[in-house]
Amino acid sequence: MASKVSPVIDSGAEITVPSVASVISVQNLVHRYETRTALNGVSFDVRAAELFGLLGPNGSGKTTLFRILSTLMIPTGGRALVMGFDAAQDPASLRRQIGVVFQAQSVDPKLTAYENLWHQGHLYGLRGSALKTRVHEILTRVGLADRAKERVETFSGGMQRRIELAKGLLHHPAVLLLDEPTTGLDPGARRDLWQYLQILRDEEHVSVLVTTHLMEEAERCDRLAIMNEGNLVALGTPAELKSEIGGDVILLDAARDAGVLAEHIRAQFHVTTTVLGNQVRIEQEAGHRFVPDVVEAFPGEIQAISVSKPALEDVFIHRTGHKFWSEANESDLTASEKKDKKKKKKRGGQS
Numbered sequence: 317m318a319s320k321v322s323p324v325i326d327s328g329a330e331i332t333v334p335s336v337a338s339v340i341s342v343q344n345l346v347h348r349y350e351t352r353t354a355l356n357g358v359s360f361d362v363r364a365a366e367l368f369g370l371l372g373p374n375g376s377g378k379t380t381l382f383r384i385l386s387t388l389m390i391p392t393g394g395r396a397l398v399m400g401f402d403a404a405q406d407p408a409s410l411r412r413q414i415g416v417v418f419q420a421q422s423v424d425p426k427l428t429a430y431e432n433l434w435h436q437g438h439l440y441g442l443r444g445s446a447l448k449t450r451v452h453e454i455l456t457r458v459g460l461a462d463r464a465k466e467r468v469e470t471f472s473g474g475m476q477r478r479i480e481l482a483k484g485l486l487h488h489p490a491v492l493l494l495d496e497p498t499t500g501l502d503p504g505a506r507r508d509l510w511q512y513l514q515i516l517r518d519e520e521h522v523s524v525l526v527t528t529h530l531m532e533e534a535e536r537c538d539r540l541a542i543m544n545e546g547n548l549v550a551l552g553t554p555a556e557l558k559s560e561i562g563g564d565v566i567l568l569d570a571a572r573d574a575g576v577l578a579e580h581i582r583a584q585f586h587v588t589t590t591v592l593g594n595q596v597r598i599e600q601e602a603g604h605r606f607v608p609d610v611v612e613a614f615p616g617e618i619q620a621i622s623v624s625k626p627a628l629e630d631v632f633i634h635r636t637g638h639k640f641w642s643e644a645n646e647s648d649l650t651a652s653e654k655k656d657k658k659k660k661k662k663r664g665g666q667s
Contacts, residue, residue, distance in 0.1 A: 338361040338362070338363060339362055339363065339364050339366075339398065339399055339490060339491055339523045340361065340362035340368075340385065340396075340397070340398050340491065340523070340525060341361050341362075341395075341396075341397045342358055342359055342360050342361070342381070342385075342394075342395075342396050343359055343394050343395045343396070343397070344357050344358075344359050344393070344394040344395070345357070345358045345359070345381065345384065345391050345393070345394035345395070345396055346358075346391060346392045346393035346394050347377075347380050347384065347389070347391045347392045347393075348392045353546050354377045354380040354546050355377045355380055355381060355384075355391070355392075355394075355546050356377075356545075356546040356547050357394070357547075358377070358381065358394075358541075358543070358546075358547070358548045359394075359548065360541050360548065360551055362491075362523055362525055363523070363539075364521070364523055365517055365518075365521040365522070365523060366517070366523055366524070366538045366539065367513060367514065367517045367524045367526070367536070367537050367538045368523070368524065368525045368526070368537060368538065368539055368540075368541070369525075369526055369527075369528055369533070369534050369536075369537035369539070369540045369541070370382070370525065370526070370527040370528070370540075370541050370543060371527075371528055371529070371531075371534040371540050371541070371542045371543070371628070372527075372529065372542060372543035372544060373529055373544070373640055373641055374529065375545070376543040376544050376545060376546070377543050377545070377546040377547075378527045378543050379419075379495060379527060381396075381527075381543075382493060382495045382525075382527050384396050384403055385398065385403060385414075385493055385525070386414065386416045386493055387403050387407035387410055387411055390403075390404045391403075391404065398410050398413055398414055398491055399413040399490055399491065401413065412487075412489075413489060413490050413491055414489050414490075414491045414492070414493055415483075415484030415485050415486075415487070415489035415491070415492045415493070416484055416492075416493050416494075417480045417481055417483075417484045417492070417493070417494040417495070417497055418495050419495045419496040419497075419499055421476065421480070422480060422483070423468050423476060423479050423480060423483070424468065425467065425468045425469035425476075426467060426468075426469060427467065427468060428464065428465050428466055428467055428468065429455060429460055429463055429464050429465075429466065429468060429471075429479055429482075430451060430455070430464040430465060432468060432479055432483065433451045433454065433455065433479075433482055433483060433486055434447065434451060436483045436486055437450065437451065437486055437487075440486065440487040442486070442487070450486060451464075451486070452464075454482045454485055454486055455482060457482070457485075458478040458479070458481055458482045458512065459478065460475065460478060460479065460482070463475070472505070473500055473501050473502070473505060474501055474502070474504070474505025474508060474509065477497065477498070477501060477505065477509060478509070478512070480497075481497075481509075481512065485516075485522075489522070490522065490523065491522070491523045491524075491525070492513075492516065492522050492523070492524045492525070493525050493526075494513075494524065494525070494526040494527070495526075495527050496527055496528060496529070497509060497526060498510075498528075498530070498533065506533070510533065510536050513526070513536075514536070517538075529640075531627065531628045531629055531640075534554065534628055535554050535628065537554065538553065539551070539552060539553050540552065540553070540554060540557065540628075542557070542628075542631065542632060542635070544632070544635070544636050549632070549635040549636055550631055550632075550635050554628060557628065557631045558626040558627065558628065558630070558631060559626075560631065560634065561599055561626035561630050561631065561634060562599045562600070562601065563599055563600050563601035563602065563603060564599070564600055564601070564602070564603030564604070564623050564624065564625065564626075565597065565598075565599060565603070565623070565624050565625070565626055565627075565630050566597070566598040566599075566600055566603045566606065566607060566621070566622070566623050567592075567595050567596070567597055567621070567622045567624075568581075568595060568596040568597075568598070568610070568618050568620075568621055569594060569595055569618065569619040569620040569621070570594050570595065570596060570617065570618065570619065571616060571617050571618060571619045572617065574591045574592075574593070574594045574595060574596050575591050577596050577614065577617050577618070578590075578591050578596045580614060580617075581596065581598070581610060581613075581614070584613055585606075585609070585610070585613075587600060590633065590637060592633070592638070592639055593639075597633065599626075599630075599634070603623040604623055607621055607623060
């Protein structure tokens with residue numbers, strides 16, 4: 317692959333093919349399903365040996381983007397390139413560069429760990445001793461060499477996910493794409509998987525793109541693209557994104573009408589307020605000093621108060637004006653994910 321390629325013209329806009337340093341380049345990507353726009357001109361790059369996250373609630377467009385990058389879907393407009401290969405124009409070449417782990421299970425539970433990888437290797441043209449050696453290497457890498465001859469149906473959810481990873485890595489891909497890889501896993505298995513992804517990045521220099529709707533997972537990424545309703549609303553490292561919030565985040569539970577309370581606070585203190593259900597949200601330096609003044613100014617109008625340092629959900633609210641999860645998309649969470657969210661609320665974390 318050449319390090320520089322002349323610009324090409326696409327739908328009247330000049331688009332430049334990425335240099336070697338950019339292993340994934342998403343350029344003004346658009347996709348529509350009949351009357352609904354799933355992607356609305358999304359653009360970003362993923363660098364070499366980077367752990368990159370696509371964070372967004374259900375319906376944000378991240379799964380559509382994942383399908384385009386993994387060559388399962390042709391975009392309506394724009395381009396998606398991996399290692400310089402166009403997902404729509406040259407999918408066969410692109411597939412040789414990527415490993416893919418889908419949200420749905422793809423391992424055969426009736427086969428052993430070794431057999432699953434052996435058959436996967438055949439799909440990539442691997443044979444004989446070379447395939448045998450590689451299967452042993454990758455089972456050792458994911459910590460399952462001692463379980464090679466056992467059926468996958470006897471494995472825990474975390475172990476089955478490691479077999480999925482092993483399948484995606486069997487052919488030495490430069491880029492690993494994972495769609496919600498921790499779905500259904502317990503917290504310990506989630507932590508183990510993310511530790512392994514960091515090892516892949518640091519020791520094997522694999523570039524990893526992962527979709528997630530979990531804030532704690534997004535915090536582990538080197539950089540994030542935060543999506544909402546088909547749009548890219550924020551891009552940067554977790555620290556950079558949180559630094560844009562002006563000071564502390566204050567949430568006030570209104571005793572009656574949050575809209576009226578927000579209006580009164582704006583008028584008296586000249587601060588920006590956001591109404592979230594029955595809460596008023598304020599970004600303010602030295603929040604612990606500001607709160608007593610508000611309580612004194614509006615006695616009986618405030619039921620509860622919380623003051624916290626900015627989190628990634630605050631970035632989402634700052635950019636979109638609404639919470640990350642609505643009642644509609646929260647109903648799509650698994651039981652374990654809902655349980656995790658309740659625990660975070662009790663600890664004062666994101667929901």
